[in-house]
Amino acid sequence: MQFDIVTIFPRMIEAGLAEGILARAIQRDLFRVRVRDLRDFTDDRHRTVDDVPYGGGPGMVLKPEPLFRAVDAIRHDAGEPQAVVLVSPHGRQFTQAEAARLASLDRVTILCGRYEGIDDRVREGLATEELSIGDYVLSGGELPALVIIDAVARLLPGVVGDEDSVAGDSFSRGLLDFPHFTRPAEYKDLKVPDVLVSGHHGEIRKWRKRRALALTLSRRPELLAGAELDMEEQEILRELMEEQKGAAHGRD
Ligand code: SAH
Numbered sequence: 625m626q627f628d629i630v631t632i633f634p635r636m637i638e639a640g641l642a643e644g645i646l647a648r649a650i651q652r653d654l655f656r657v658r659v660r661d662l663r664d665f666t667d668d669r670h671r672t673v674d675d676v677p678y679g680g681g682p683g684m685v686l687k688p689e690p691l692f693r694a695v696d697a698i699r700h701d702a703g704e705p706q707a708v709v710l711v712s713p714h715g716r717q718f719t720q721a722e723a724a725r726l727a728s729l730d731r732v733t734i735l736c737g738r739y740e741g742i743d744d745r746v747r748e749g750l751a752t753e754e755l756s757i758g759d760y761v762l763s764g765g766e767l768p769a770l771v772i773i774d775a776v777a778r779l780l781p782g783v784v785g786d787e788d789s790v791a792g793d794s795f796s797r798g799l800l801d802f803p804h805f806t807r808p809a810e811y812k813d814l815k816v817p818d819v820l821v822s823g824h825h826g827e828i829r830k831w832r833k834r835r836a837l838a839l840t841l842s843r844r845p846e847l848l849a850g851a852e853l854d855m856e857e858q859e860i861l862r863e864l865m866e867e868q869k870g871a872a873h874g875r876d
Contacts, residue, residue: 665693683740711768715754720795736765798851
């Protein structure tokens with residue numbers, strides 16, 4: 625899989641990919657990221673990428689031509705990208721399901737906005753989709769692009785050493801992950817749950833399922849509607865919901 629990122633701050637993207645499992649995966653050529661400096665696609669001496677907004681008002685707007693040319697260059701080098709993503713607060717919310725969808729593609733281009741935003745003709749005539757990483761406004765699209773690359777890359781074969789770890793991550797099956805503990809078994813009066821120390825694998829598996837379900841039920845119940853649960857989990861969920869009802873009655 626190859627990502628092509630168009631930005632006025634290439635070093636932000638490079639820095640975000642320089643550490644940890646993403647850096648290792650890139651070294652092992654499990655996926656590629658090619659960063660394009662938007663200024664390389666300008667045609668004036670000052671390498672101008674922005675201009676004042678039509679209609680007046682504060683701030684600057686990214687000009688359309690350099691972005692169209694950058695995507696032309698990407699097409700020329702490696703063929704038509706399967707998705708040209710514009711990161712924007714107006715986009716559809718980026719989720720684990722969106723990450724899985726992008727992970728099934730071979731070539732994804734991401735366009736990073738700056739300033740007040742991008743000339744809207746880029747959305748209309750160049751981008752194939754718009755994605756937002758959440759309901760807040762950042763100063764540029766570089767962090768959103770890194771968020772997308774990170775979430776997608778984790779799903780590519782071999783990037784995360786142990787694939788079970790990805791399968792158990794929060795959201796992958798519509799559940800939050802269970803809580804994790806490591807040594808020491810007791811620290812400042814805070815104890816690791818006995819069952820985890822017991823070495824009893826059946827009990828541990830059941831405890832983890834129960835905690836993942838209880839956590840999801842109390843914090844993000846809306847996720848359960850789309851969750852893929854096995855028989856044991858369905859049974860545990862029924863019990864938890866009964867307990868919840870019982871507790872609510874107790875309060876009446
Ligand atoms: N004036 C715009 C915000 C521009 S922020 C508005 O109010 O909608 C500048 C750039 O940062 C955007 O063009 C976009 O590329 C990026 N950006 C900011 N917040 C984002 C978010 N939540 N998700 C994705 N991209 C975002």
